Amino acid sequence: MNWLRKVMNGRYGVDQLSIALLVISVILTIVGIFPKVHVFSTLAIIPMILCYLRIFSRNIRKRYEENQKFLNFWNPIRNTFKKKAERSKDKAHRLYKCPKCGKTVRVPKGKGKICITCPICKEEFIRKS
Structure with a gap:
């Protein structure tokens, strides 16, 4: 060596x-x-x-x-x-994009239809988790 x-x-x-x-x-x-x-x-x-x-x-x-x-x-x-x-x-969460600003928002799975509020622009949108 x-x-x-x-x-x-x-x-x-x-x-x-x-x-x-x-x-x-x-x-x-x-x-x-x-x-x-x-x-x-x-x-x-x-x-x-x-x-x-x-x-x-x-x-x-x-x-x-x-x-x-x-x-x-x-x-x-x-x-x-x-x-x-x-x-x-990450199997416990889903990722959604805000329809207004495009920021990715992480929400827990298995909660049914939920109202998601974007942390940046405060836009509210409803999605199935």
Whole structure:
């Protein structure tokens, strides 16, 4: 294990962009195997090579900047999926949009028809919970 530390000394290492490149490479390989279209398997080599070039690079500042650009692109997408997953976990409440201002209002399920008051614009509307 000591030899690996010596090799990686002064190198950039693994980050989120490197992991994403490896995932893309694996996906392209799997897609290329099933329909027996070897173009995808051949294209899978490109992100894998880029990943290893990034991992063993000595230009740490540039690799860090590349990773930050990737995270600026990826984080809004990831947060959108996280929010949707969190909403689907809540089985005890329903979400309604206010017809006036569009604010999302959370109300408990199983109460029948209820009058919902928007906390922002104070608009009242009736919905089944």
